[in-house]
Amino acid sequence: MPENINTTPLGDIERELAAAVDDRPVMVDVDHVSMVFNMASQQLNSLKEYAIALAKRELMFKEFRALDGVSFTVRKGDVFGILGTNGSGKSTMLKIIAGVLEPTEGTCSINGSIAPLIELGAGFDMELTARENIFLNGALLGYSKKFIQQHFDEIVDFAEVEKFLDMPMKNYSSGMVARIAFAIATVIVPEILIVDEVLSVGDFMFQQKCERRITQLIKEHDVTVLIVSHNNDQIERLCNKAIWIEKGHTRMMGSAADVCRAYRVLGGHVGSAESEAAVFSMLNSPTRVPDELVSSVAGESRYGTAVKIAEKCRFAQGGSLILASGDFSLPCMSAQGLSGMLDAPVLLSKHESLPDVVAQEIASLAPHRIVVLGGEDVLSSEVAEQAKDAARDGCAIERIDCNESVELARLIFDFGKRAAEEDGVSGWSKLAIIAHHDCLGDLITLSPLLFNQHIPVFYIRELGVIDDATAASIQGGDFTDLLVLGVDKHIPDTFLAACAAHGVKSERLIGKNPYDANEKINDLITSGQVEGARLTIDNLIVSSVWNPADAFAAGAWAAKTDSAFLLEDPQNLDSVAHAISYIKKKGGSVKHLTFLGDSSQFGRLDKEMLGKAVQEALVDAGLADTGAEDAQPAETESTDFTSTDAASANTQENE
Numbered sequence: 001m002p003e004n005i006n007t008t009p010l011g012d013i014e015r016e017l018a019a020a021v022d023d024r025p026v027m028v029d030v031d032h033v034s035m036v037f038n039m040a041s042q043q044l045n046s047l048k049e050y051a052i053a054l055a056k057r058e059l060m061f062k063e064f065r066a067l068d069g070v071s072f073t074v075r076k077g078d079v080f081g082i083l084g085t086n087g088s089g090k091s092t093m094l095k096i097i098a099g100v101l102e103p104t105e106g107t108c109s110i111n112g113s114i115a116p117l118i119e120l121g122a123g124f125d126m127e128l129t130a131r132e133n134i135f136l137n138g139a140l141l142g143y144s145k146k147f148i149q150q151h152f153d154e155i156v157d158f159a160e161v162e163k164f165l166d167m168p169m170k171n172y173s174s175g176m177v178a179r180i181a182f183a184i185a186t187v188i189v190p191e192i193l194i195v196d197e198v199l200s201v202g203d204f205m206f207q208q209k210c211e212r213r214i215t216q217l218i219k220e221h222d223v224t225v226l227i228v229s230h231n232n233d234q235i236e237r238l239c240n241k242a243i244w245i246e247k248g249h250t251r252m253m254g255s256a257a258d259v260c261r262a263y264r265v266l267g268g269h270v271g272s273a274e275s276e277a278a279v280f281s282m283l284n285s286p287t288r289v290p291d292e293l294v295s296s297v298a299g300e301s302r303y304g305t306a307v308k309i310a311e312k313c314r315f316a317q318g319g320s321l322i323l324a325s326g327d328f329s330l331p332c333m334s335a336q337g338l339s340g341m342l343d344a345p346v347l348l349s350k351h352e353s354l355p356d357v358v359a360q361e362i363a364s365l366a367p368h369r370i371v372v373l374g375g376e377d378v379l380s381s382e383v384a385e386q387a388k389d390a391a392r393d394g395c396a397i398e399r400i401d402c403n404e405s406v407e408l409a410r411l412i413f414d415f416g417k418r419a420a421e422e423d424g425v426s427g428w429s430k431l432a433i434i435a436h437h438d439c440l441g442d443l444i445t446l447s448p449l450l451f452n453q454h455i456p457v458f459y460i461r462e463l464g465v466i467d468d469a470t471a472a473s474i475q476g477g478d479f480t481d482l483l484v485l486g487v488d489k490h491i492p493d494t495f496l497a498a499c500a501a502h503g504v505k506s507e508r509l510i511g512k513n514p515y516d517a518n519e520k521i522n523d524l525i526t527s528g529q530v531e532g533a534r535l536t537i538d539n540l541i542v543s544s545v546w547n548p549a550d551a552f553a554a555g556a557w558a559a560k561t562d563s564a565f566l567l568e569d570p571q572n573l574d575s576v577a578h579a580i581s582y583i584k585k586k587g588g589s590v591k592h593l594t595f596l597g598d599s600s601q602f603g604r605l606d607k608e609m610l611g612k613a614v615q616e617a618l619v620d621a622g623l624a625d626t627g628a629e630d631a632q633p634a635e636t637e638s639t640d641f642t643s644t645d646a647a648s649a650n651t652q653e654n655e
């Protein structure tokens with residue numbers, strides 16, 4: 001678990017505690033419970049070492065506070081969820097409620113019979129068969145032998161283990177153990193059912209069966225249930241109330257929907273307390289996001305995404321096409337300027353074979369020329385063949401034959417120079433970029449400018465080392481300006497001085513962190529500082545820092561749709577808070593968001609939060625209504641954040 005995880009309360013815990021008072025009987029009353037474990041402070045490798053240390057009175061203990069002053073009340077019929085990241089104290093809390101542990105401070109009162117499903121297999125002897133264990137475990141839970149005999153078939157039926165009854169339980173999977181444990185514990189109708197772990201180890205079908213049984217116990221018998229689960233959706237589905245415990249502290253308490261919502265966005269995520277407060281406040285803002293404000297573009301893979309992007313760009317048929325490897329980012333970034341010069345889409349391929357979706361797009365674009373970026377090690381000759389087969393007859397394959405990114409970038413520049421002369425198109429910009437390999441995010445952010453202004457990108461070989469051929473290309477008279485992505489140790493001042501001697505002015509672009517650099521570059525793009533270019537930002541293309549490959553080929557699309565890139569790490573609250581404040585700072589100029597990638601990159605709430613920031617900025621700028629009368633509670637909000645086509649509407653508008 002990250003160390004810098006926040007533990008301060010979110011929302012008003014006292015108010016929630018007061019609000020919890022109603023007429024239903026209190027079944028579980030947890031009052032300022034703390035649990036302190038004593039742990040040996042030095043590492044002892046054997047019992048012998050332990051005994052010696054104890055005898056010598058050298059054994060030092062340090063206290064570990066697994067729970068710190070936690071209070072809550074569970075009333076009859078409540079289904080109460082406990083959320084928290086690993087090691088936050090959830091199981092300890094349930095063990096205290098089940099009477100397995102005595103709290104160090106505070107009290108825990110229980111009113112009714114409990115069926116605890118806490119430590120799976122705790123009541124089983126793994127050497128015995130399942131049949132024997134059903135009796136053993138039943139006895140431990142206080143059931144008579146006769147009662148078990150009467151309910152034996154019911155338990156076996158529910159657990160679906162009939163065929164394995166006479167097999168020792170040591171051969172059972174954890175899911176099968178969970179099935180039997182759940183079946184035994186719920187064969188009687190307890191007043192309080194405690195469910196830990198069980199719902200997360202069984203398979204999906206069994207989990208659903210357990211959920212149905214729990215729902216039945218609640219509806220038909222008014223059973224009170226406490227559930228610990230890592231599965232947010234499960235807690236939200238089953239529970240009416242929830243508490244979020246983090247490192248033993250209560251972070252939030254309230255309706256399961258509210259707590260799960262906050263946990264989804266903030267739980268286990270790192271970031272400063274200020275960032276978290278900003279994100280939490282946006283999460284709770286009642287602003288309604290109009291459907292058309294947010295869309296997504298996602299193919300089934302990076303190859304499919306690049307195709308979708310190319311489709312949105314509406315490139316003319318019969319032109320040029322650039323084929324790059326989906327595994328190497330640097331050539332893709334170097335290709336953005338060439339892509340702009342030739343008005344050619346960049347499509348991505350695997351090394352050994354051309355993905356079908358790419359072959360189809362090549363067929364539909366019917367290019368007269370395909371520029372293959374890289375040698376045999378980058379894209380195999382089979383790929384080049386398959387691309388040629390997919391294209392129309394007579395399509396020329398021109399390979400820039402080099403397997404190494406630094407040299408390949410330089411050769412792309414040479415290729416562009418020749419192509420501009422031969423095709424009579426406007427050639428390279430007077431501005432070049434030199435970058436350190438780790439500046440991928442910066443290059444993605446720059447890619448609309450690279451496309452729009454035909455800017456080449458060169459790379460350094462290693463820390464402080466610039467190839468002679470690269471230096472010669474930069475200083476050879478084609479450029480007047482150099483944008484430097486990297487600090488002195490990457491690209492030394494001595495090199496910049498040599499460039500100046502050749503009439504090439506340089507400027508370094510350095511951000512405090514990737515998000516700051518992202519903002520600085522977007523400011524540069526929109527400032528008009530780069531000669532001939534003042535791009536506007538209507539649309540922000542939000543790309544996950546974890547999956548930049550989706551953005552490898554998106555420069556053309558961004559340039560053609562007045563878009564800029566916003567790089568975000570949805571699990572890093574500093575990044576999310578930065579994105580929110582950046583959008584707000586743009587003061588209504590951003591009118592649309594397009595998220596790159598599927599729901600594994602950005603969840604519904606991630607999209608909703610940035611969508612709210614855009615909408616609020618538009619309202620503040622007088623460009624949109626508050627929509628206050630439409631505002632709906634968050635959980636019933638109707639916005640569908642999965643639509644994928646607002647961006648293509650956007651493309652049409654802008655073309």
Ligand SMILES: Nc1ncnc2c1ncn2[C@@H]1O[C@H](COP(=O)(O)OP(=O)(O)OP(=O)(O)O)[C@@H](O)[C@H]1O
Pocket residue numbers: 037038039064066084085086087088089090091092093
């Ligand atoms: N008997 C014990 N002695 C010492 N430390 C303990 C003991 N039981 C639990 N802990 C510690 O207390 C903390 C809370 O543990 P607990 O099992 O309650 O967390 P949890 O939220 O249920 O975690 P998980 O989601 O991983 O199951 C952990 O750091 C754990 O190592």
